[in-house]
Amino acid sequence: MIVPVIMAGGSGTRLWPLSRKLYPKQFIAFGGELSLLQQTTERLQGLDCAKPLLVCNEEHRFLAAEQMLRVGFEDLSILLEPEGRNTAPAIALAAMQAMKNGQDPILLVLAADHHIKNKDAFQQSVLKGKALAKKDKLVTFGIVPHSPETGYGYIKKGSAVKGDGFEILQFVEKPGSAKAASYLESGEYFWNSGTFMFRAGLYLEELKLHNPGIFEACRAAMDNKTHDLHFVRVDKKAFLSCPSDSIDYAVLEKTDKGVIVPMDAGWSDVGSWSALWDITPRDENGNALQGDVISQATSNCFIMSEDKLVATLGVENLIVVETRDAVLVADRRKAQDIKSLVLEIEKNKRSEHIIHREVFRPWGSYDCIDVGNRYQVKRITVKPGAKLSVQMHHHRAEHWVVVSGTAKVTNGQESFLVTENQSTYIPVGQTHSLENPGSIPLELIEVQSGSYLGEDDIVRFEDKYGRR
Known part of the structure; x- marks a missing residue:
């Protein structure tokens, strides 16, 4: 039996503003029902x-668990990396986890953020x-190239091996256009x-032989692992x-055990x-349009609207992406350079590269709909049966107005229900919690007021999701 290992790290900065540090591309459904992770x-x-x-x-653990649950996977093991160390260590952790109880399964290592058409x-x-x-071969899958792509790494094949594969001669980093063209022609x-x-065991044997530093560090990390919910x-x-x-x-x-198996399946990273424009259905003018979009005299564009009407007139070869808190307009031929914009946003100490206006939590989500001097307004959605942590704030008070559903509120020593069109008030410094005891989502409006409204002004006393 095959054990799929899905690598769900990465930030996807070139797909900003839809992809953010805390909501990267592998968790996004680009115009469909399933995210890239779920498609995998x-x-x-x-x-x-x-x-x-x-x-x-x-920081992505609850997103990953929630998305896997939605496609029917329960009681999963989700390995958490404290910090990215590239693919060799990550796969080593997975191989060690897969070999528990003396097993030695065949691993199929997949990236969570790729698209495959066929x-x-x-x-x-x-x-x-x-x-x-x-x-006992270490297999890598090589994509049969159809164009001189400069955005991908390449693998040079050697002699054929029995079983529809080739020896590996060389890995090549992303080439310039002339080299890419020569690679395609050859x-x-x-x-x-x-x-x-x-096999998990074979990978670990070869890693220990060729890179013992990685092997020993990963073994030490796994020797002292802990379990927390799915994680x-x-x-x-x-x-x-x-x-x-x-x-x-x-x-x-x-x-000397590595081989390439060709794959021609409509792959894109x-x-x-x-x-994304390449793999998205387009109209007769070459436009890929998603969301509330009206276009006239527009050709070969990718236009996406998340929240507002986007209208274009007399333009071509553009990327236009609108989200609730940012708009990107770029030359489609410069799409690989968007990372530099993200670096500029970070340099200016902004937050739009980190989070969306709507932020997802294990209990639901909140959307920051208005911010001003000493106040903030959020729309909060709590999933049925979910509960926010028992907490308090040093610098802000909170007013809650229930729009739909029923809230169970703990305010100090008192617990009570708040239903539609009712409200309650949490004073500064008061220990409190919010819970949805019902079978439908709880929707409420929260008005925060105080001298400091940052998300780090939370003192948690109890949390069912293990957050600190």
Whole structure:
């Protein structure tokens, strides 16, 4: 049986303003019902797979758990990285976790933020990779290139090996346009998909042989792991001592067991708005339009509206993306450079690269709809059965007005229900909590007032989600 390992880290800064540090691209549904993470699990259906093992960032843990729950996965193991150390250590943690109880399964390592158009072709390549993995090969899947793409890494193939694969000669970083064109013409190169397959034990053996520093740091981190709800936390100090390196360079370029299996399945790493335009259905003028959009004399554009009407007239080759708190207008040919805009936003000490106006929490979400001097207004949604932490604030009072549903409020020593069109008040310094005891979402308006309204003015006394 195959154990899928889904790498759900990464920030996706080139897809700003939709992708943010605390809500990156793997959790976004780009014009569809399923996020990229959920699509990754969906394309495994039909293969003989165990439950996926996720590896993700600490700050994304509740997003990952919630999205997996929505597509039917319960009681998952989600490995939390204290800090990113590239793919070689992350896969080592997953391999060690998968080998508990003396098992040695075949791992299928997948990125959570890729798009694959042809599920059948993907699965056919996976089955070829599985056959080679059973023969003690470390398999990487090479994407058959169709254009001289400069945004991808490449792998140069060597001699054919029995079982529809090739030896690995070289990994190549993103090339310039001339080199990319020569790679395509030669027929000797594949795009590097970041997808792998091998026995867990074999990977760890080769990692220990070729990069013992990574192996030992990961083993120490896993020796002192702890469990919390769905989450497996590794020892932070041990993991932060781990060298940072990719599996490509830490293992696959050095081992004599590495092979490439070709994959031609309509793959994209969705690494930019231009790449998203490539894979999105377009109208007769070459426009990919999503949301509330009206366009005239517009061609070859990607236009997305999240909240407001976006209208265009007499433009071409643009990326236009509107969210509740930011608007991006860019030349589609400059889509790879959007990361520099994000760096500028960060440099100016703004928050739009970190969070959306609507922020998701394990209990639901809140949308900051108005901010002024000494006040802030939020629309809060609490899921049925969910409860916010028992907490207090040093610098702000809160007024709650229930719009729909029923709230169970604890205000100091008193607990009571607040229903539609009713309100209550939480004074500064008062211990309190909010809970939805009903079967429908609780919607309320919160008005905060006080000298400081930051999210860090929360003292938690009790939290069912293990937050501190």
